[in-house]
Amino acid sequence: MYSQILMVVWDLRVFWGILCGWLTLKWLVLSMNCWFYERKLGGKRRELPPGDFGWPFIGNMLSFLRAFKTDNPESFMSNFVQRYGHTGLYKVHMFGNPSIVVTTAEACRKVLTDDECFKPGWPSATVNLIGRKSFVGLSHEEHRWLRKLTAAPINGPELLSIYLKYIEENVVKALEKWEGMGQIEFLTELRRLTFKVIMHIFLSSEGEDVGELLEREYTALNYGVRAMAINIPGFAYHKGLKARKKLVAILQSVVTKRREQRRTNAWTSKRDMLDALLDAKDEFSRRLTDEEIIDVLIMYLNAGHESSAHTTMWATFFLQKNPDILYKAKVIDETLRLITFSLVVFREAVKDVHVCGYTIPKGWKVLVWFRSVHFDPETYAEPKKFDPSRWDGFTPKAGSFLPFGAGSRLCPGNELAKIEIAVFLHHFLLNYELEQDDPNSPLMYIPHTRPKDNCRGRIRRVISNTQT
Template structure:
């Protein structure tokens, strides 16, 4: 049932009376009002991602962990350090793919983004370890958006097993790090996020438990590569479908290289900040794809939203895709058009690719940095030839071509 034009619907989902919100204003209120709403993810999702992750902890714990993890990932100094590493991996990957013949473009992109996030959190570059963990995360993701049926043969059952294996790997890494510290083994000159999580303590000297560290890792490593890989793929595919947008984005990248000081090798964060049109391409891709379709909140007390009472304990589903495809906000919403972003600053609640409020994705700047660097080098030197350009699109667990974008990468 819809309440007038407020974008509020009543439903009964996941065993709870629920409200679905779809208008920009109601989405903004629910996402930013921490006094009346808390995370309300289904228990099945929390079981997979972790009870001690951002999905299951209290508001105060969330704030504390966000302060700890956001600066090493999204801070200016951190991003500046990551540019060269991301750049090197992108250059190597594109060259390798161009010599491989047919590849699953999406699969290779997910491997690339997973390698990047693994370096940030665990400083691990072991190919076998990364491939094994990436496979477990693929299985975990299928279960997150599946029916919670814990029986062999069902995605959720497989996801629980994948989580168990991930927990075992992360526990062994934690044990090894603690043993190295106890035995006085020389530490790395530069700490990774695992070191930061082992070191942090609150005002009372309390350190994070192994369970808390593991759940944070499960959450960050999952979120830190899936959305970036899919966005890179769709941005590339959509640009290939619209040569006029591709040429405009490519020209901008050529100008950046042309204006580079003599002797400079590689991109700088300052140059990336100058990629205005390419940034519009990324934003339009994020809007068009809407990787995270929905987030869950729960009313902590009776609250009135746009004149309607949401009772305490009711689940609230914030439907991002409905906002991003609202024709009153985005004319011709299914049309991919980066130029719609010319001189546009979206009003609050109308553009939510990374959420909003205190629960805004803490890795949003890193994700966009990865995407921009990849597109920069792809546009300058490569083109995509899809083997099945009319391939059926699959929507679960995420929107993607059923063949994972089978293609050849050609040098230009």
């Protein structure tokens, strides 16, 4: 009996020893990132916001990906709120860097508009795939010049007269075509439609020749942009690099051909964005290289069709589900808020910055978490509800509505996107309906929120008594 008691005691000691050893080892491992990144900060460590750096090397990426592969992606940030309170800023280790996540309107506005304190801080995967000479990699001065050059042709009053007719004609043709196709992936077809529009704006008639080749590669590119930079076969980033290589080759042939046509006066089509890029000179008369032009094209062609297509799909989906508010104003803004196409943008502190009572150290990345801002119940009652009427007589405070970012790096194509969406909704809602195969298809949140089946279904013509 005594020996049995000794054995039980021994087993308990072994168990508790193993448990304590495991907990100690886990604590040491989880402290490694903290020690590595904070040891040089000295007393400034006490000024950091609360949070944790997760596991060595991978940081918080596992918990981030796990949350965004469930039906509750907000659980990633709500976990920080539950553990540390509503501080608005949290330290994390994401996409390979020590970072500060900002989740309040005040903090987001500060980060996005203060160019003296913050510069772009996109992950290496994004920079390598979109291009180091695109907006994601340019300095403030280079960005300001190139943005001014490229934004004017796709924004402002002249856009209406130049592109509205083209957009409308192609929307009408597309809807007629889809009606006769039977089963389609609604999102996929919308992406093709919006891609055709942006190709026309940037590459004119040549866009129709290479549009299908380019559009296929952008899907792989997009998945890689939001992934870790792991260049191993089977990973999204590796596939993205292969897609970029093909995109560069196709666009290089277009640029080379256009240069030759211009040199021999064989180019007779109207002036498009590629012409503007080829003619551009800075204050020192330096012209853009082919690499710079191609990176700008890759960036614009990607951003110019993805956001419009996804937002149009969701606006159509919500309006069909809510016929009582079919013609209420502010439908587009409510869709942009609820879907939050870009869940986060990246900046980097160029010096120690004090924000909302905390210090963001120089060189650290800053993740502007749009989802927290757009789903803040103090600003938007019942934030997960699609309710365009919330915008009636309501103007959100600065920093609380950021579908296209803010500050000097506000998305230059935001007006074009809204026009595309509005034109499509006008023609679709008056004449067609979408019959989904699976209205309850599970959602995917990376790289962008969408039904897993890409909103598969059929487009049917309806008879409407509504007068326009």
